[in-house]
Amino acid sequence: TWVGDGTGVSSVIDYGKSFRDISSLINNTFIRKDFAVSAGPGNSQQVIIKHCIMKVGYLTRLLIICRGDIHEGVNSFITKDLGKTFSTIAQNIFSFGYIGGFLFTSVMAKMGSPRVLYVSSDHGDSFNKALLPSASTEQFYSVLDGDEYMIFMHVDTPGEETYFGTVYTSDDRGILYSKSLERHLFGGEGKSDFTNITSLRGVYLTNVLDKDGLIRTVISFDRGGEWRLLTKPDNVDCGKGMNNCNLHIHGETSLYNGITPMLPLSDPAAIGLVIAHGSTGDSISSMRPDVYISRDGGYTWKRTLKGPHHYSILDSGGLIVAVESRRDQQVNSIKFSTDEGQCWKSYNFTDHPIFLAGLASEPGAKTMNISVWGYRPEDDDQPMWVAVTIDFQHLLTRECGDLDYVEWLAHSTGGGVSEANGCVLGYKETFRRLRSQSVCRNGRDYVVSRKHTPCQCTIHDYMCDYGYYRHENSSECVKETGLSDKPKESCENGEEVEPQTSGYQKIPSDKCEGGFTPKLPNARNCGNVSVAVISLYNNK
Numbered sequence: 001t002w003v004g005d006g007t008g009v010s011s012v013i014d015y016g017k018s019f020r021d022i023s024s025l026i027n028n029t030f031i032r033k034d035f036a037v038s039a040g041p042g043n044s045q046q047v048i049i050k051h052c053i054m055k056v057g058y059l060t061r062l063l064i065i066c067r068g069d070i071h072e073g074v075n076s077f078i079t080k081d082l083g084k085t086f087s088t089i090a091q092n093i094f095s096f097g098y099i100g101g102f103l104f105t106s107v108m109a110k111m112g113s114p115r116v117l118y119v120s121s122d123h124g125d126s127f128n129k130a131l132l133p134s135a136s137t138e139q140f141y142s143v144l145d146g147d148e149y150m151i152f153m154h155v156d157t158p159g160e161e162t163y164f165g166t167v168y169t170s171d172d173r174g175i176l177y178s179k180s181l182e183r184h185l186f187g188g189e190g191k192s193d194f195t196n197i198t199s200l201r202g203v204y205l206t207n208v209l210d211k212d213g214l215i216r217t218v219i220s221f222d223r224g225g226e227w228r229l230l231t232k233p234d235n236v237d238c239g240k241g242m243n244n245c246n247l248h249i250h251g252e253t254s255l256y257n258g259i260t261p262m263l264p265l266s267d268p269a270a271i272g273l274v275i276a277h278g279s280t281g282d283s284i285s286s287m288r289p290d291v292y293i294s295r296d297g298g299y300t301w302k303r304t305l306k307g308p309h310h311y312s313i314l315d316s317g318g319l320i321v322a323v324e325s326r327r328d329q330q331v332n333s334i335k336f337s338t339d340e341g342q343c344w345k346s347y348n349f350t351d352h353p354i355f356l357a358g359l360a361s362e363p364g365a366k367t368m369n370i371s372v373w374g375y376r377p378e379d380d381d382q383p384m385w386v387a388v389t390i391d392f393q394h395l396l397t398r399e400c401g402d403l404d405y406v407e408w409l410a411h412s413t414g415g416g417v418s419e420a421n422g423c424v425l426g427y428k429e430t431f432r433r434l435r436s437q438s439v440c441r442n443g444r445d446y447v448v449s450r451k452h453t454p455c456q457c458t459i460h461d462y463m464c465d466y467g468y469y470r471h472e473n474s475s476e477c478v479k480e481t482g483l484s485d486k487p488k489e490s491c492e493n494g495e496e497v498e499p500q501t502s503g504y505q506k507i508p509s510d511k512c513e514g515g516f517t518p519k520l521p522n523a524r525n526c527g528n529v530s531v532a533v534i535s536l537y538n539n540k
């Protein structure tokens with residue numbers, strides 16, 4: 001794992017040229033096998049090493065953190081903010097988590113009673129009960145992803161080991177949820193294929209377990225508003241008699257099951273670029289997957305390499321490298337492409353082939369150094385671990401000039417919600433990006449340059465308010481019947497009434513202007529006082 005801060009020098013590695021044994025610093029304890037070493041948040045030069053599992057009260061899987069300031073942070077966080085809140089809510093904390101700008105606790109008031117989810121968007125100072133539309137007894141929740149504006153939440157469908165559930169998206173307080181995707185796959189081992197495509201705003205992909213028992217990949221270009229199947233890559237045939245032919249992407253479930261060696265890859269510095277393992281057909285297949293690439297954030301795809309590979313994005317997308325992943329065979333060559341995967345060349349990086357373990361590079365995709373690591377069996381049966389660092393600076397020697405870049409309107413390739421006009425969450429973005437044919441170096445100092453233009457509001461810039469939902473194929477929010485958990489609002493005279501709402505509220509962080517405005521309800525009867533209500537939940 002890369003733990004440097006961009007200077008190329010850290011306590012552990014200098015671009016992979018030399019290594020030091022630091023086991024004694026963590027008292028030579030055992031280190032977990034998977035994802036054990038990671039960099040701390042930000043450019044903090046912190047290293048997090050997970051080396052055992054500890055049980056403290058109801059909180060399991062505490063990280064033991066060695067070296068760095070996080071230790072204190074995590075501790076005071078638990079004992080200070082959470083401690084205060086736990087004592088007032090309840091004792092039976094099921095779990096807690098922190099993602100994006102939100103802190104969660106899942107609470108069971110009494111043994112065997114329904115589990116309730118509380119959310120804080122102010123770092124634990126106050127917690128509010130999450131309003132999830134479905135009944136919420138013994139259901140399993142999982143926060144899939146989140147940022148400062150909203151969260152994606154998976155709620156399992158009741159029943160024994162259903163392996164699927166519903167994805168909800170939240171408002172900007174993490175309290176109000178609206179249905180985003182049904183039959184969302186959530187594997188047995190707590191693995192979800194939910195993937196944030198970080199190279200294009202608003203794009204997420206994941207897998208669903210359809211009624212026919214088959215797993216299919218769906219993608220959303222508007223942060224969970226609508227989901228659809230991926231288009232078939234132009235350069236792949238599905239074979240005769242195949243009615244439905246789409247691309248399906250392998251996520252964490254396949255990684256866990258050893259079907260693919262890597263997760264889908266994208267980087268905010270490499271605009272539009274997505275690399276992933278996939279298969280084409282009616283549904284996902286566990287047969288040997290190939291590597292697919294998209295240049296437009298997932299609207300269109302191409303098969304770029306046959307068979308599973310490890311891959312990495314370098315020089316802000318100007319360079320992609322890949323090494324074939326074979327369990328049974330040693331490798332000595334690395335493939336590289338300077339045109340976003342249209343053509344690949346090969347370079348033999350060693351005379352003594354290795355069994356590949358992985359690739360490592362500085363996060364942020366700015367570097368041109370890549371380390372290939374793995375092992376060679378030695379005579380005495382002890383594997384010899386090797387890391388080879390390749391500096392591609394010698395390949396791309398020319399600095400890119402103005403002519404190497406083009407203007408590109410994001411979200412203009414496909415149909416769907418944005419109808420090819422590029423509007424997503426209320427605005428369009430035009431990027432300056434490298435022409436794919438240009439063979440030149442973006443360099444370390446390259447910054448993504450973008451222009452914003454606001455869009456007119458449409459119904460898709462609104463989510464349904466609590467108690468409302470969108471019927472299949474319809475964008476209108478209609479009232480849900482039989483809700484068990486109705487919010488109440490107090491009148492000035494203390495009387496509790498059901499709040500009135502237009503049924504819509506603007507999606508968090510949506511920047512649209514003018515256009516569609518939901519009809520406001522007339523007025524509500526609050527004792528003798530008539531009060532006009534704009535929207536209960538729209539606090540902007």
Ligand SMILES: *[C@@H]1O[C@H](CO)[C@@H](O)[C@H](O)[C@H]1NC(C)=O
Binds near residue numbers: 025
């Ligand atoms: C290693 O052990 C020593 C002595 O028991 C202890 O003081 C120190 O905190 C330990 N270090 C880590 C990183 O756990």
Ligand SMILES: *[C@@H]1O[C@H](CO)[C@@H](O)[C@H](O)[C@H]1NC(C)=O
Binds near residue numbers: 145147150197198199
């Ligand atoms: C998805 O990735 C983008 C780019 O890194 C980030 O800005 C955004 O917050 C992420 N979204 C979520 C919901 O985590």
Ligand SMILES: *[C@@H]1O[C@H](CO)[C@@H](O)[C@H](O)[C@H]1NC(C)=O
Binds near residue numbers: 332333348
């Ligand atoms: C690279 O390695 C392969 C496989 O070992 C070999 O067939 C090929 O000739 C090598 N290429 C060069 C340029 O040395």
Ligand SMILES: *[C@@H]1O[C@H](CO)[C@@H](O)[C@H](O)[C@H]1NC(C)=O
Binds near residue numbers: 008367368369
């Ligand atoms: C690659 O590594 C070398 C040190 O070996 C360093 O001087 C150079 O800046 C690195 N290149 C990039 C683009 O990070």
Ligand SMILES: *[C@@H]1O[C@H](CO)[C@@H](O)[C@H](O)[C@H]1NC(C)=O
Binds near residue numbers: 473
């Ligand atoms: C929604 O549209 C799809 C495809 O056009 C169709 O198969 C399905 O029956 C529609 N569902 C409803 C409830 O109208």
